[in-house]
Amino acid sequence: MKTNLFLVLINKEFTEQWRSSRLIILLAVFLFFGIVSPLTAKFMPDIISSMVKGQNITIQIPEATWKDAIGQFVKNISQMGVFIIILLSMGTVAREKENGTASFLLVKPVSRNLFILSKFLSQFILLFVSMAVGFLTVVLYTKIFFGTFSMILFAKISLILFIYLVVVQSITIFFSILMKTQIPAGILAFMTMLLLGLVSILGKTGVYSPSHLIEESQIIINDAAINWQPFAGSLIVIICCISFGIRFFRNWES
Amino acid sequence: MIKCSGLKKQYKGDSIYALSGLDLSVEKNTVFGFLGPNGAGKTSTIKILTGMMKPSGGEAMVAGEEVKLNSVSLRKKIGYLGQEPKMYGWMKGLELLVFVGKVFGFSNSESKKRANEMLNLAGLSESANKKISAYSGGMLQRLGIAQALMGKPEVLFLDEPTSALDPIGRKEVLEFILELKQNTTIFMSTHILSDVERICDSVAIIDKGQLVVQDKMQNLRKRFASKQIEIVFESIDSFLSFIDIVKGMKWDFILNEEYRKITINSVDIDRFKHECLNIISANIFSIDKFEMKDAGLEDVFVKLIR
Numbered sequence: 001m002k003t004n005l006f007l008v009l010i011n012k013e014f015t016e017q018w019r020s021s022r023l024i025i026l027l028a029v030f031l032f033f034g035i036v037s038p039l040t041a042k043f044m045p046d047i048i049s050s051m052v053k054g055q056n057i058t059i060q061i062p063e064a065t066w067k068d069a070i071g072q073f074v075k076n077i078s079q080m081g082v083f084i085i086i087l088l089s090m091g092t093v094a095r096e097k098e099n100g101t102a103s104f105l106l107v108k109p110v111s112r113n114l115f116i117l118s119k120f121l122s123q124f125i126l127l128f129v130s131m132a133v134g135f136l137t138v139v140l141y142t143k144i145f146f147g148t149f150s151m152i153l154f155a156k157i158s159l160i161l162f163i164y165l166v167v168v169q170s171i172t173i174f175f176s177i178l179m180k181t182q183i184p185a186g187i188l189a190f191m192t193m194l195l196l197g198l199v200s201i202l203g204k205t206g207v208y209s210p211s212h213l214i215e216e217s218q219i220i221i222n223d224a225a226i227n228w229q230p231f232a233g234s235l236i237v238i239i240c241c242i243s244f245g246i247r248f249f250r251n252w253e254s
Numbered sequence: 255m256i257k258c259s260g261l262k263k264q265y266k267g268d269s270i271y272a273l274s275g276l277d278l279s280v281e282k283n284t285v286f287g288f289l290g291p292n293g294a295g296k297t298s299t300i301k302i303l304t305g306m307m308k309p310s311g312g313e314a315m316v317a318g319e320e321v322k323l324n325s326v327s328l329r330k331k332i333g334y335l336g337q338e339p340k341m342y343g344w345m346k347g348l349e350l351l352v353f354v355g356k357v358f359g360f361s362n363s364e365s366k367k368r369a370n371e372m373l374n375l376a377g378l379s380e381s382a383n384k385k386i387s388a389y390s391g392g393m394l395q396r397l398g399i400a401q402a403l404m405g406k407p408e409v410l411f412l413d414e415p416t417s418a419l420d421p422i423g424r425k426e427v428l429e430f431i432l433e434l435k436q437n438t439t440i441f442m443s444t445h446i447l448s449d450v451e452r453i454c455d456s457v458a459i460i461d462k463g464q465l466v467v468q469d470k471m472q473n474l475r476k477r478f479a480s481k482q483i484e485i486v487f488e489s490i491d492s493f494l495s496f497i498d499i500v501k502g503m504k505w506d507f508i509l510n511e512e513y514r515k516i517t518i519n520s521v522d523i524d525r526f527k528h529e530c531l532n533i534i535s536a537n538i539f540s541i542d543k544f545e546m547k548d549a550g551l552e553d554v555f556v557k558l559i560r
């Protein structure tokens with residue numbers, strides 16, 4: 001039976017991510033924030049109280065709920081998580097160009113479109129797996145510390161967070177295709193994320209910025225209606241990164 | 255098997271053409287030596303012919319396929335090994351070859367079978383489960399050729415396959431290449447002329463992006479056949495005095511002052527032999543060596559490139 005080339009490429013990506021420890025790092029990051037977020041939410045009031053103890057100061061801290069645990073997870077992932085994802089994804093294509101392995105593979109019957117698509121898809125899958133690990137950890141620890149909570153709501157929040165991280169990954173991989181080396185790709189991806197943050201404060205256009213996804217995830221915690229514009233904006237950014245990335249790479253010469 | 259006409263390449267921001275109208279023709283099942291000094295355009299030609307680079311002009315056909323930047327059908331028929339073999343260092347030797355087999359559309363069992371055959375042919379069976387990053391230069395080169403052969407290519411492109419190897423590694427790789435000749439056309443770029451003399455059936459010499467000469471190895475020797483006289487002087491004084499005398503005679507010669515050696519090229523070698531001996535005996539120059547020999551490919555190369 002003949003093998004499916006796309007699956008062969010995806011499998012190669014997974015193996016490479018595993019052996020280079022990048023997958024382990026990503027899993028560890030989500031696992032870490034999955035444990036730390038509910039812990040921080042639960043014990044932060046106690047920590048603050050103990051810090052001001054004996055100083056004759058009274059601080060009224062409302063009792064932490066499962067919503068605080070999830071809010072903490074969203075905050076951690078949308079800050080540190082983004083930074084780590086840029087670091088782990090910036091070499092996706094640039095590293096292969098630098099090492100010469102892109103030329104090694106592309107002189108074989110592998111279409112460039114398939115090569116780039118396998119890069120995007122494998123990264124998205126690995127992110128999804130890591131996100132799932134983070135999700136399950138948060139579920140477990142939030143159950144332990146806070147008892148019952150809305151798992152469906154948290155699943156929705158995680159999905160929004162996942163879309164936001166896919167935007168980050170798409171932008172990083174796009175620059176990894178564009179640049180010859182990985183460091184400039186990472187810097188440009190980081191600057192683009194900052195730019196999207198700045199754009200988000202602009203009136204009519206700003207509402208489409210993927211940066212608003214983080215706010216959306218906070219909004220649904222409080223059962224408010226979500227806005228569709230950041231989702232549309234994110235989808236456009238992801239599609240543009242993939243299609244322009246493929247288009248640009250078509251003319252790349254080794 | 256390979257034909258290109260008027261092939262041009264100009265790199266962005268460069269006013270000079272790396273290739274300026276290159277014409278080549280390579281016959282099936284031959285080892286073709288592609289020679290030229292550094293920067294002559296050898297690697298650019300190979301990158302164009304393997305579909306890794308777009309030509310700025312001209313056209314080429316390889317194994318019946320038109321050469322295009324993203325032509326998958328072309329790449330099904332070729333194998334390629336670059337100057338320095340770049341492979342996935344985190345893979346093991348066997349694992350890489352199985353992966354390449356699958357890329358060429360073989361099933362898992364077919365890939366494994368062929369990978370083992372190739373490892374055996376490359377003399378790497380014992381290192382099959384060793385990480386590629388731990389391979390020596392010679393092993394990498396042989397693995398590079400093995401992976402290039404995985405897809406049963408009609409044409410194998412080798413870009414300076416022996417330049418980074420020690421003499422033992424070079425010998426191994428050259429013997430390996432010779433074994434492939436029955437089933438594959440081999441296009442090998444190099445600047446190691448002794449390698450070409452040893453294994454190539456036909457040769458092309460390029461310089462400044464243009465073809466200088468292309469012919470079968472034996473024809474090339476005949477066409478540019480010339481005898482040489484090599485004289486090594488006992489003392490530097492004799493050497494310099496001899497030079498002073500012959501300088502005025504407009505002879506075609508190469509000097510090597512360090513070894514007090516002069517090499518004189520000529521078709522009419524008998525006349526030169528007598529003249530040289532007359533000068534030496536008339537001036538009582540002491541010599542260590544006086545030898546007449548056939549010009550090799552190296553001499554043809556130097557003569558044509560100069």
